Amino acid sequence: MAREVSVDEVARTVARLCQEANYDLGGDVRERLRQALETEESPAGREILELLMQNADLAAAERVPMCQDTGLAVVFLDIGQEVSLVGGDLTEAVNEGVRRGYREGYLRKSMVEHPLRRKNTGDNTPAVLHTRIVPGDRVRITVAPKGGGSENMSALAMLKPADGEEGVIDFVVGQVERAGPNPCPPVVVGVGIGGNFEMAALLAKRALLRPLGQYSEDPDNARLEREILRRANNLGIGPQGFGGRTTALWVSVETHPAHIVSLPVAVNLNCHAARHKEAVI
């Protein structure tokens, strides 16, 4: 017997998560900022890290967004296969949640209806929605509002298998360097390796959902994360690009089996806030 979940509840939850993700910096990010403050050598860099923490405190206390770019709403739904979604169209419910969350939360509407005609939709819809069918009778909803400045500095490469680990590291670190001050460093780096063209990008996006400070369970991936973080921070770009030790706060790597001839690598850059909130209904 399927457990019924109303799509209205999905909409209400999405609306709440859109606001919380924009108002409340994650505890994991705060902890990383505190750690970075101890290792940052640049006086301007330390000052910026402190200001980012003050900004987060102010946003949380006053219930206002940390950043004016309140993002494109990326919504992940992990839907238990024993769930029956009732009461309407699920995609429309997600968009209704975004619409309500952005209107009632005084968040900026940043979506245009066509990438070339560029007319604002006025309500920040549609969301970019990723669904997965998983075991169980629950629905896990994650909302990750993604800013345009850091998204624009993301990239994907179809490397050759012979490029190996060194090729992957060079591409990822090179992308952090090319991005320079534009994505508001210190950045959080999501890396997707393997799968195919579209899967690598989605792996990189999902990598940004992992808590900062938590390495991959795969020891090889964890080693890659450490090495990319070390090399990114050797670039010297620093907080806001003014020079310093803290260019990246964290690197998360997700991998997937790949074709014998392929080594796809995607880098999704995020700003320090790595905004996302989740709920299970």
Next chain:
Amino acid sequence: MAEISLTTPLSEEGVRELRAGDRVLLSGYIYTARDAAHKRLVELLEAGEDLPIELEGQVIYYVGPTPPKPGQVIGSAGPTTSLRMDPYTPPLLERGLRAMIGKGSRTPAVKEAMREYGAVYFAAIGGAGALIAKCIKEARVVAYEDLGPEAIRRLRVENFPLIVVNDTQGNDLYEEGARRYRIED
């Protein structure tokens, strides 16, 4: 490091004294404009028509704020990436625009125009939009209301914390900063 207090409008000689890395606290009136507003301004200039705002001695802030909550002057209001405004910037500098506020690198053409006409590029702290909003005391749409968050607003700011990235001597804080802290593997 010492902070330099400046009040708008800015003089060319005052701006020419600033150096990359200087901390500035800016007060007075500044204007907001992003891609869409820049496009319209440049189209007016090309058509030889009057602009809706006077540029001489003024400062443009690249920002698209969030809507204000009841009781707020403005919503969160941090800088956006400046690169998108670069194609439109040299003609505005030629008309006397004295400073720009944004985040991220500028193109060589913009840096050259800053040297030629006497202007600086300031960075504000990207990602600190809630904090920056506290420096903004008044906000009023003065042109292109149809552009919504991208309309041109006149803001009155008090002690808006900025750092000089590009000065009139061709210095670039982003390049110098990364060079200073870079560790070669």
